[in-house]
Amino acid sequence: xxxxxxxxxxxxxxxxxxxxxxxxxxxxxxxxxxxxxxxxxxxxxxxxxxxxxxxxxxxxxxxxxxxxxxxxxxxxxxxxxxxxxxxxxxxxxxxxxxxxxxxxxxxxxxxxxxxxxxxxxxxxxxxxxxxxxxxxxxxxxxxxxxxxxxxxxxxxxxxxxxxxxxxxxxxxxxxxxxxxxxxxxxxxxxxxxxxxxxxxxxxxxxxxxxxxxxxxxxxxxxxxxxxxxxxxxxxxxxxxxxxxxxxxxxxxxxxxxxxxxxxxxxxxxxxxxxxxxxxxxxxxxxxxxxxxxxxxxxxxxxxxxxxxxxxxxxxxxxxxxxxxxxxxxxxxxxxxxxxxxxxxxxxxxxxxxxxxxxxxxxxxxxxxxxxxxxxxxxxxxxxxxxx
Amino acid sequence: xxxxxxxxxxxxxxxxxxxxxxxxxxxxxxxxxxxxxxxxxxxxxxxxxxxxxxxxxxxxxxxxxxxxxxxxxxxxxxxxxxxxxxxxxxxxxxxxxxxxxxxxxxxxxxxxxxxxxxxxxxxxxxxxxxxxxxxxxxxxxxxxxxxxxxxxxxxxxxxxxxxxxxxxxxxxxxxxxxx
Numbered sequence: 352x353x354x355x356x357x358x359x360x361x362x363x364x365x366x367x368x369x370x371x372x373x374x375x376x377x378x379x380x381x382x383x384x385x386x387x388x389x390x391x392x393x394x395x396x397x398x399x400x401x402x403x404x405x406x407x408x409x410x411x412x413x414x415x416x417x418x419x420x421x422x423x424x425x426x427x428x429x430x431x432x433x434x435x436x437x438x439x440x441x442x443x444x445x446x447x448x449x450x451x452x453x454x455x456x457x458x459x460x461x462x463x464x465x466x467x468x469x470x471x472x473x474x475x476x477x478x479x480x481x482x483x484x485x486x487x488x489x490x491x492x493x494x495x496x497x498x499x500x501x502x503x504x505x506x507x508x509x510x511x512x513x514x515x516x517x518x519x520x521x522x523x524x525x526x527x528x529x530x531x532x533x534x535x536x537x538x539x540x541x542x543x544x545x546x547x548x549x550x551x552x553x554x555x556x557x558x559x560x561x562x563x564x565x566x567x568x569x570x571x572x573x574x575x576x577x578x579x580x581x582x583x584x585x586x587x588x589x590x591x592x593x594x595x596x597x598x599x600x601x602x603x604x605x606x607x608x609x610x611x612x613x614x615x616x617x618x619x620x621x622x623x624x625x626x627x628x629x630x631x632x633x634x635x636x637x638x639x640x641x642x643x644x645x646x647x648x649x650x651x652x653x654x655x656x657x658x659x660x661x662x663x664x665x666x667x668x669x670x671x672x673x674x675x676x677x678x679x680x681x682x683x684x685x686x687x688x689x690x691x692x693x694x695x696x697x698x699x700x701x702x703x704x705x706x707x708x709x710x711x712x713x714x715x716x717x718x719x720x721x722x723x724x725x726x727x728x729x730x731x732x733x734x735x736x737x738x
Numbered sequence: 739x740x741x742x743x744x745x746x747x748x749x750x751x752x753x754x755x756x757x758x759x760x761x762x763x764x765x766x767x768x769x770x771x772x773x774x775x776x777x778x779x780x781x782x783x784x785x786x787x788x789x790x791x792x793x794x795x796x797x798x799x800x801x802x803x804x805x806x807x808x809x810x811x812x813x814x815x816x817x818x819x820x821x822x823x824x825x826x827x828x829x830x831x832x833x834x835x836x837x838x839x840x841x842x843x844x845x846x847x848x849x850x851x852x853x854x855x856x857x858x859x860x861x862x863x864x865x866x867x868x869x870x871x872x873x874x875x876x877x878x879x880x881x882x883x884x885x886x887x888x889x890x891x892x893x894x895x896x897x898x899x900x901x902x903x904x905x906x907x908x909x910x911x912x913x914x915x916x917x
Binding site: 390 | 763764768772773777
């Protein structure tokens with residue numbers, strides 16, 4: 352089966368892999384919207400959506416549990432968004448108004464291609480990352496494409512031709528510019544450390560994970576422990592980049608009605624949100640890869656040694672099979688991503704929204720100097736260590 | 739009024755980073771996240787109704803099964819939103835309550851007008867109308883939202899009575915005492 356799959360022509364294989372990843376990202380992004388509602392409800396001491404259950408599915412064992420978790424509600428919402436009337440306001444620029452949600456989806460799904468989501472142990476104990484395209488520019492490609500997502504917000508704000516979406520779009524662009532800088536500067540120490548002098552340079556995310564799975568105390572430590580300030584700045588900037596509370600200036604329903612999506616409804620509106628959650632998933636994946644050890648289960652426990660320990664414990668050679676290793680690594684990374692997304696939601700329902708001037712102040716006067724100081728300190732430290 | 743001068747201390751460095759406060763807030767929300775829900779899942783779980791609750795107004799019978807209302811129309815006159823409409827009638831023949839002067843022929847309470855003020859209960863000299871525990875009242879049309887006499891008695895049921903005013907009066911009349 353595996354051999355047959357691998358024997359397919361390269362374009363077909365690439366299409367299949369791409370479809371598989373999209374088939375995972377889309378439902379997870381959709382499920383995140385329900386998870387958001389449930390987490391919100393639990394934090395506010397409510398049960399949350401737990402009523403919807405189509406009678407034709409009621410006989411299925413476990414349907415009641417899904418009902419309590421709001422899964423049927425999610426499906427009903429999805430169906431509603433798909434089939435409800437899509438009003439096109441008279442005052443909008445029709446072409447760009449329709450284009451904006453599509454443009455939101457494109458970068459959100461494009462960044463997925465360069466993010467490695469797992470690894471298997473190939474010939475000679477070499478770790479081979481699983482990614483749609485394992486390019487060497489890695490993190491650079493993620494940043495470059497993810498920043499394009501902001502165009503959809505600006506376009507939506509401008510094409511809506513009304514004041515609140517316009518303000519939302521302006522805020523979105525200003526906020527992205529303010530936090531992009533700190534985000535880039537925050538990850539630089541990681542790549543300074545990963546790219547030792549003399550070795551071939553690489554910005555690949557898989558390389559970073561490899562570095563977090565080396566033996567020894569310092570080798571096995573996740574970058575979260577060795578570079579806490581970087582991780583913190585990156586996380587804060589990630590909140591701002593994905594327009595999540597406490598930085599959701601573009602949406603800011605308290606002062607901008609709905610921000611950039613005020614004039615949107617039905618499926619176009621939901622596309623914006625699937626894109627937002629897809630961005631969150633990719634952002635969380637990048638954070639997990641950079642700072643949380645990627646597909647290593649625990650700090651100081653790399654994937655390879657975990658599989659070997661399982662092999663010794665159960666006596667089954669199955670654990671060393673590349674397919675099993677790949678599945679385990681994907682599951683570990685997915686678990687970390689979901690945990691990070693939960694933290695996103697947890698923060699959203701805890702912290703009140705910053706004022707716009709506070710957002711700018713934090714971005715330029717606090718985070719940027721902090722990340723520059725952090726970069727200089729680590730650059731000096733790494734230069735001394737790797738001399 | 740005394741003026742209290744509040745000393746505003748400048749924020750410490752830790753406070754200016756917001757982080758300890760955010761951590762504390764997240765601990766609070768985590769406790770709520772893991773704790774039980776404060777809400778009630780309404781149609782299955784019902785709230786406990788405290789005594790003295792003013793629900794839907796109803797008509798009650800006395801323990802002998804006699805309708806207590808004598809259609810004096812005081813409630814109709816006192817009702818601020820004019821929700822009550824009574825058509826007075828005579829006491830049904832042969833029910834053994836001929837000594838009571840009157841009974842309502844029709845008794846309608848328009849629940850779209852009722853404001854649940856309880857003045858009807860307060861004003862009733864016969865203790866015949868009570869605002870009881872029913873709090874949910876719904877219907878598909880305006881006419882459905884008008885409670886007629888039979889519905890009012892169905893909702894009201896029988897309440898204990900310590901006076902038996904009309905029985906006492908009848909006994910007094912027959913025994914030649916006062917009255």
